Amino acid sequence: MPPTLEAATTLATKNTLLRLATAGSVDDGKSTLVGRLLHDTKSVLSDQLAAVEKVSRDRGLTTADLALLTDGLRAEREQGITIDVAYRYFATANRSFILADCPGHVQYTRNTVTGSSTADVVVLLVDARHGVLEQTRRHLAVVALLRVPHVIVAVNKIDLVDYSAEVYSQVDSDVQKVARELGIPDAVTIPVSALEGDNIVERSERTPWYDGPALLQLLEELPGADDPSDEDFRMPVQYVLRPQSAAPTSELVDYRGYAGQVNAGVVTVGDEVVILPSGKRTHVEAIHIGEDDVVQAYAPQSVAVRLADDLDVSRGDVIAAVGNAPEPVKDFSALVAWLHEKPLRPGAKVFVKHGARTVKAIVDKVHRRLDLENLNLVDADQLELNDIGRVTLRVASPLPVEPYVTSRRSGSFLVIDPPSGSTLAAGMVGVSTTWADLGTDEDVDSESDAWVI
Amino acid sequence: MSIAEGSRQARPADGARPADGARPADVARPAEVSGPTFALSQLDTLEAEGILIIREIAAELERPVLLFSGGKDSVVMLHLARKAFWPAPIPFPVMHVDTGHNFPEVLEFRDETVRRLGLRLVVASVQDYIDDGRLQERADGTRNPLQTQPLLDAISDHQFDGVFGGGRRDEEKARAKERVVSLRDEFGQWDPKNQRPELWSLFNPRHRPGEHVRAFPLSNWTELDVWQYIEREQIELPPLYYAHERDVFSRNGMWLAVGPWSQPKDDEQVEQRLVRYRTVGDMSCTGAVDSPARSVHDVVVEVAASTLTERGATRADDRISEAAMEDRKKEGYF
Numbered sequence: 001m002p003p004t005l006e007a008a009t010t011l012a013t014k015n016t017l018l019r020l021a022t023a024g025s026v027d028d029g030k031s032t033l034v035g036r037l038l039h040d041t042k043s044v045l046s047d048q049l050a051a052v053e054k055v056s057r058d059r060g061l062t063t064a065d066l067a068l069l070t071d072g073l074r075a076e077r078e079q080g081i082t083i084d085v086a087y088r089y090f091a092t093a094n095r096s097f098i099l100a101d102c103p104g105h106v107q108y109t110r111n112t113v114t115g116s117s118t119a120d121v122v123v124l125l126v127d128a129r130h131g132v133l134e135q136t137r138r139h140l141a142v143v144a145l146l147r148v149p150h151v152i153v154a155v156n157k158i159d160l161v162d163y164s165a166e167v168y169s170q171v172d173s174d175v176q177k178v179a180r181e182l183g184i185p186d187a188v189t190i191p192v193s194a195l196e197g198d199n200i201v202e203r204s205e206r207t208p209w210y211d212g213p214a215l216l217q218l219l220e221e222l223p224g225a226d227d228p229s230d231e232d233f234r235m236p237v238q239y240v241l242r243p244q245s246a247a248p249t250s251e252l253v254d255y256r257g258y259a260g261q262v263n264a265g266v267v268t269v270g271d272e273v274v275i276l277p278s279g280k281r282t283h284v285e286a287i288h289i290g291e292d293d294v295v296q297a298y299a300p301q302s303v304a305v306r307l308a309d310d311l312d313v314s315r316g317d318v319i320a321a322v323g324n325a326p327e328p329v330k331d332f333s334a335l336v337a338w339l340h341e342k343p344l345r346p347g348a349k350v351f352v353k354h355g356a357r358t359v360k361a362i363v364d365k366v367h368r369r370l371d372l373e374n375l376n377l378v379d380a381d382q383l384e385l386n387d388i389g390r391v392t393l394r395v396a397s398p399l400p401v402e403p404y405v406t407s408r409r410s411g412s413f414l415v416i417d418p419p420s421g422s423t424l425a426a427g428m429v430g431v432s433t434t435w436a437d438l439g440t441d442e443d444v445d446s447e448s449d450a451w452v453i
Numbered sequence: 454m455s456i457a458e459g460s461r462q463a464r465p466a467d468g469a470r471p472a473d474g475a476r477p478a479d480v481a482r483p484a485e486v487s488g489p490t491f492a493l494s495q496l497d498t499l500e501a502e503g504i505l506i507i508r509e510i511a512a513e514l515e516r517p518v519l520l521f522s523g524g525k526d527s528v529v530m531l532h533l534a535r536k537a538f539w540p541a542p543i544p545f546p547v548m549h550v551d552t553g554h555n556f557p558e559v560l561e562f563r564d565e566t567v568r569r570l571g572l573r574l575v576v577a578s579v580q581d582y583i584d585d586g587r588l589q590e591r592a593d594g595t596r597n598p599l600q601t602q603p604l605l606d607a608i609s610d611h612q613f614d615g616v617f618g619g620g621r622r623d624e625e626k627a628r629a630k631e632r633v634v635s636l637r638d639e640f641g642q643w644d645p646k647n648q649r650p651e652l653w654s655l656f657n658p659r660h661r662p663g664e665h666v667r668a669f670p671l672s673n674w675t676e677l678d679v680w681q682y683i684e685r686e687q688i689e690l691p692p693l694y695y696a697h698e699r700d701v702f703s704r705n706g707m708w709l710a711v712g713p714w715s716q717p718k719d720d721e722q723v724e725q726r727l728v729r730y731r732t733v734g735d736m737s738c739t740g741a742v743d744s745p746a747r748s749v750h751d752v753v754v755e756v757a758a759s760t761l762t763e764r765g766a767t768r769a770d771d772r773i774s775e776a777a778m779e780d781r782k783k784e785g786y787f
Contacts, residue, residue, distance in 0.1 A: 017495045046760045069626075084648060086629045087622045089675045096495050098673055110650060117652040228491045238508040243541035252540055259537065261505045261654070266491065290536030298491045300654075302504035302537070315512055339650045353655055356512070412653045421636075421659025426652045 015091075016224050021100040021115035021148075023139045024125030029156045033125060033194035034088065034101050035066020037216065040201040043090035044069060085115050094220045104135075109372065109386035112142045113337045113426050117412070121150035121222055123215070128161045128191070132174040138372045140175075144182040145335060145388065145428065147408060150222050151179070151187045154215060158207065159193040165209035181375075190215050228298040233265035233273070233321040234402075234410050236355030237313060241304055257288065257304040258313055260356065263409040265321060266298040267305070275311055276318040276400040277328035282309040299409070316357030318400050326410075328398030331364070335404075336391055336415060336425040338383040344391070344415075345382045350424065351416040352395055355409075358416070360396040367391065383425075393427075404428035496682050503533040503670040505654060506633060510615045510668045511537075511544055513658050517615035517668075518575065518608075520787060521547035522555075523563035524733045525690055526619030526671055529679055531566070532688050533670060534617075546573035548613075550604045552596040552735040553580030554714040559733050562691040575611060577603035594714070595738040601786045605641040614665045615658060618787040623675040624763060627779035633672045639663035641785030667787065676731070676763045677756050684749040696729045696747045707740025731756075731763045 024030040038044045052068045059065075069088075088099045102115035116122055122143045126136055136153075143151055153175045161167040172189040179187035190199055191207050192215060198204035199214045213221070241257035267273070271284045286306040287297050297303045305319060313319070320326070338344055344363060352361040369380035369389040383389045404411030415425035493501065507530075510517050519534065521527045534543045549563060567574045579599050582588035588599050608616060622629040632648050634656045649657060658666045671679070683690065701708040701724065702717040708728055709715045715737045717723055728741035729752070746752045778786075 015495050016492050017498045045762045047762055084630055084645065086626075087673070088629065089623050089673075114650040114652060118654070224492060238505070239512050239538070241538060241541045255540060257540075259508055261501060288539065291539050300498070300501050300505075301493065302501040302508070304539070351659075353657065356509070409653065412655065414652060414655050414657055416657060416659060419661075421657070421661060423649045423652070423657050426650070 015095055017096050017098060018219065018222065018224055019098045019100070019118050019120045020219065021102055021112075021119035021122045022125070023102055023104065023112050023115070023122055023143070024156075025104045025127075025133070025135045028104065028125035028127050029194045030104055030125050031067030031069075031101070033123075033154060033156065033192070033200070034099065035069050036194045036197055036200050037099070038069060038088060038090055039066060040197065041090045041092060041216065043088070085111060092216065092220055097219065109138075109142060109337060109388065110339045112139055113146065113339065116143055116146045116148050117408075117426060119148050120224055121152060121219065122148045123152045123154055125154050125156050126171060126175070128155050128158045128164075128167055128171060131167075131171050132178060134373065136175075137178055137375060140178055140182055140184065140187075141370070141372065141375055142337070142388070144184050145337075147405065151184050152215070152218060153187055153189045154192045154194075155189055156192050156194055158191040158198060159196050163191075163198075163206045165207075168207075168210065188212070188218065190218065228262070228264065228266050231264040231299070231407055232324050233267045233271070233319075234263040234407070235260045235267070235303075235305065235319045236263060236357070237315055237317045237319065238356045240314060255306075256310070257306050258319060259302075259304040260319075261302045262297055262299045263355065264299050264407045266296060267321070268296045272322050273307070273319050274322050274325045275313055276320055276325060277398045278312070278317070280309075280311050281322065282307045282311055284308070316355070318355060320400070326400040326402045328400045330396075330398050331392065331394050332399075332401055332429060333367075333390060333392045334413070334430060335388060335428045336383065337428075338385060338387045338389070338425050340417070340422060340424040341385050342417065342422075342424065343382050343384045344389075344425065349418065351418055352393065352399070352413050352427070353416055354399050354401060354413040357399065359399065360418075361415075362394045364392040364394050401429045403430040405430075496678065496685060499671075499674050499678055500533065500536070500682070502654070502673065503530075504537040506656060506668055506670040507534050507537045507617065509656050510617065510634070510658055510666070514615035514666070516611070516613050517545045517617065518611070518613045519543075519545060519547045519617040520550070520619065521563065521567075521574075522549055522619075522733070523559040523566070523691055524619065525679055525683065525694060526621065528566070528688060528690055529674075529682060530617060530619050530670055531570070532686060535570070542571060546575055548575040548577060548607060548611075548616075550577045550600045550607070551579065552600060553578065553583070554596055554736045556691070556693055556710075556733060556736055558693055559691045575607060577607035579603055596735050597738055598781055598786070601641075601781065601784050604787065605785045608641065608665055614660065616665060616667050616787070618667050618669050619671055620669045620787060621671050621674050621676070621679070622669075625778045627782055631667075631669065631672075631782070633669055634658050635667045635669070636660055637665050637667060637785065641665070643667075643782050643785070645779065645783070677753070680749065680753045680756050684753055691733060693730045693733060694752065696727050696744050696751075698725050699728050699741065700725055701728060701741055708742070709740055710736060712736050 022030050022034060053064045055068055056065045086101045088101060090097050100115040102111045124139050155168055155171045168191040175187055175189050190212060191210050192199045198206055201214060201216045203214050237258045237260050239259040241259055243252040243255050267284055269284055269287055272281060273284055274281050284305055285308045287294050288304045346363055346365050348363045350361050351358050366380055366382055367390040368377045369387050371378050380389055402410040411429040413427040414423050415427055417424050519530060538544060579596050582603055583590055588602060620628050630645055632651045636649060637643055660666055700711040702721040704721060711723055726743060727745055729744040729746060730741050732739055744755060746755045
């Protein structure tokens with residue numbers, strides 16, 4: 001349901017935001033689904049629709065090509081393909097959505113990784129006529145690795161299989177099997193026709209055998225991001241606020257605030273915290289959001305924290321809850337999704353950006369590569385574009401990394417190319433699952449063994 | 454009320470905001486209410502993300518600058534920057550690319566804001582370029598596309614390496630494709646087909662000498678978000694965002710203001726109408742909309758009900774071609 005006017009005007013001040021990414025192969029109807037969601041939630045305004053209708057007519061189409069709503073680049077419109085992620089916004093009476101519309105075919109790993117890294121939910125399309133393909137398995141594998149909290153598989157083009165309960169049931173059972181293999185806890189399947197609008201915004205009468213929610217209803221009801229109170233407090237220091245240098249005589253002469261986004265957990269004034277990597281302890285004296293004093297802050301708020309003691313804290317340090325604070329390490333293993341044409345070879349000198357700290361690093365070893373064709377693990381001594389593999393890294397100064405399975409924010413990092421500044425890879429610390437244990441523990445140095453999960 | 458004063462005002466009651474200080478420090482965290490208790494509202498999520506981006510660019514780059522036109526998006530950016538560094542001053546200058554055809558009330562607002570916040574203002578003037586022949590007036594009179602060269606020259610003259618822009622992805626389909634932190638080459642060009650992947654909330658503004666980055670802290674905001682935030686934070690804007698009587702004439706389905714740079718042709722009738730502006734760019738190509746919305750809340754209600762996009766309703770320059778914005782952005786436009 002589109003929001004009523006009254007609901008829309010109060011929505012943003014009370015409602016939560018859900019980040020949604022789409023995935024699917026070229027002809028699965030992804031753009032049509034996105035267009036349908038936008039159109040049926042009244043998120044396409046009349047001038048946008050008129051522009052799409054005009055271009056569609058100019059091309060001799062009889063109906064508006066809703067894919068043109070998201071294919072915003074000249075080259076995309078010329079070639080009729082999606083080249084890069086487009087971000088779109090829509091809202092219902094209950095929730096607002098940021099939709100990352102990811103291309104399906106070119107460089108699929110790179111795009112799926114980009115779109116999935118911030119997603120609360122990924123909607124993966126499967127063509128009902130073809131069922132679960134290798135491509136479906138690959139997309140699900142990436143989504144599982146990135147630990148996207150929710151996965152919805154839209155079994156599309158159900159109209160082209162005569163709304164067959166048997167076809168849907170077969171696809172559902174295949175999806176559930178793959179999801180179990182990959183350790184995805186709650187993959188939900190929905191029979192839809194993006195073209196006809198079945199089960200997108202409202203339940204369709206043409207699928208009486210399906211008793212689940214329509215896609216939009218499910219999106220509205222999903223729990224959002226992880227509950228911050230389940231995680232330990234972490235805040236990388238982005239910026240040290242010292243206003244006295246600007247106004248030496250002001251009452252702010254002793255002010256020193258540590259600005260950053262709460263990466264995980266909750267912090268309350270009076271809490272004891274530890275500064276990483278120094279290990280020094282102190283208490284939180286005050287928390288500010290802009291000019292407001294607050295008593296408590298939680299992920300993902302951007303705040304400034306003042307500490308009870310005058311410690312040496314600088315950008316890149318992490319302020320953490322004292323219990324379970326990570327031990328900063330110089331060697332660690334990680335899964336990396338390699339996103340650049342320049343291949344990764346052992347011995348490569350790179351930068352690692354973790355939180356607000358960027359350090360020099362050397363790739364010690366490449367252990368295994370995940371063969372996305374068949375999801376087998378294969379020995380590898382280098383990684384190429386779109387490869388996902390396990391590597392060991394040595395960093396120039398200790399980083400308080402944590403397993404990605406514990407925290408998507410504290411466990412993620414970028415690999416950056418020093419000469420060009422390009423982002424080479426998405427890194428996930430110590431990720432290891434039953435299906436993707438890319439390299440066994442013998443491969444890993446014993447000192448980093450302790451915390452590799 | 455000033456930007457600075459605005460955020461000192463009490464906010465409207467907002468149940469999802471325990472961090473407002475309304476709750477005692479020893480507030481319990483019972484499991485059954487932990488979800489809703491620690492769920493950020495949409496505006497708070499966007500605010501937190503915007504501040505994160507501003508701080509990250511300010512920390513990683515040597516010489517950032519914030520594009521400030523006096524328009525609502527750049528005013529919201531300044532408000533976020535104030536919050537990001539409070540109580541320290543905003544640690545970068547602001548820049549206005551002045552087409553020479555600006556609304557006088559917007560320029561006045563710009564100068565007043567800069568003075569009040571103690572900012573340094575850099576002005577890149579399209580008029581100067583036209584006067585000395587470096588740029589030529591276009592036949593259609595619009596000066597927005599002419600902003601690119603003075604902008605790029607100012608970036609290189611001042612050696613700015615990071616430029617904050619108020620662009621939002623909901624504004625326009627090419628903007629929907631741009632990264633939050635977007636690399637520009639030594640010619641200021643954007644290559645939409647070869648963008649850096651942007652992962653988690655880890656932004657990478659590294660660049661080679663001569664290159665610079667554009668950063669868009671409001672990428673994920675919609676027009677309605679911006680207005681609701683302006684309402685909540687009680688942010689002051691130039692008066693032409695609110696309904697007022699103005700002499701206008703109709704051209705290409707838009708109400709253009711009668712002014713020194715936009716005069717009606719013989720067949721265009723001037724009439725006085727109750728209008729307001731949804732965007733405040735160059736007077737010669739920015740249209741007004743019929744509107745009785747005199748307060749921020751009126752505007753919020755109007756924007757929520759609008760069936761036209763902001764740019765579709767009011768920007769002539771985006772109508773030049775199907776890919777007008779993309780083409781300009783590739784050359785270095787913001």
